[in-house]
Amino acid sequence: MIKLTVNGQEQIWDGDPSLPLLWYLRDEIGLTGTKFGCGHALCGSCTVHIGGQAARSCITAMSDVGGQTVTTIEGLDPNGDHPVQKAWRQENVPQCGFCQAGQIMQAAALLKENPHPSHEDIRDTMSGNICRCGCYQRIEAAIRLAATGA
Ligand code: FES
Ligand code: FES
Structure with a gap:
């Protein structure tokens, strides 16, 4: 079981630990603002923040984000006014x-x-x-x- 915080909300994932964070965000919790481009860390369209640092969610496994804080475009600012x-x-x-x-x-x-x-x-x-x-x-x-x- 993997616990993480996404845009201020605690989440639990008890599925495949090798699932890329990108697909967890998009398919499991409906945060579709983060996009799939290449799947190989080459384009940056899947960039989110993990622990405040920019990271490529397409190559980040769920097993690597246990206990981490993830921010997506939806959570950057509540009103889109960053x-x-x-x-x-x-x-x-x-x-x-x-x-x-x-x-x-x-x-x-x-x-x-x-x-x-x-x-x-x-x-x-x-x-x-x-x-x-x-x-x-x-x-x-x-x-x-x-x-x-x-
Ligand atoms: S989808 Fe291209 S860097 Fe992740
Ligand atoms: S790829 Fe169209 S705005 Fe960047």
Whole structure:
């Protein structure tokens, strides 16, 4: 039996311990904001926070999150008003939207660790989050805006 906290709620999983966290979130507890892209830690669309750190939920087994605190896009802010989410809206970042939950979760983790990232910091941290629509310039602009606290 695996106990974990997801978006502030305690959860218990007594199924397959090798189940990827991504599928637990989406299929078992209905948190479909986190997306499946590649399944191999190559695209970042499945990014969530585990213990406050950005992590790829597609390659994280349930056995690795026992006792952990997981935050998904649904739990980042109760009203969707995390500074990164506000900046995202202000900069009109998304195009198709598929990668965006992962981008926002990665960006939020970046700003928590490094509140004033340089261009290189942003590029280095966000380079693992692929956007097929090519929204990279708006993603960087939104991270810069969020960093100003506007
Ligand atoms: S689905 Fe997890 S990194 Fe692509
Ligand atoms: S907005 Fe379409 S993949 Fe990023």
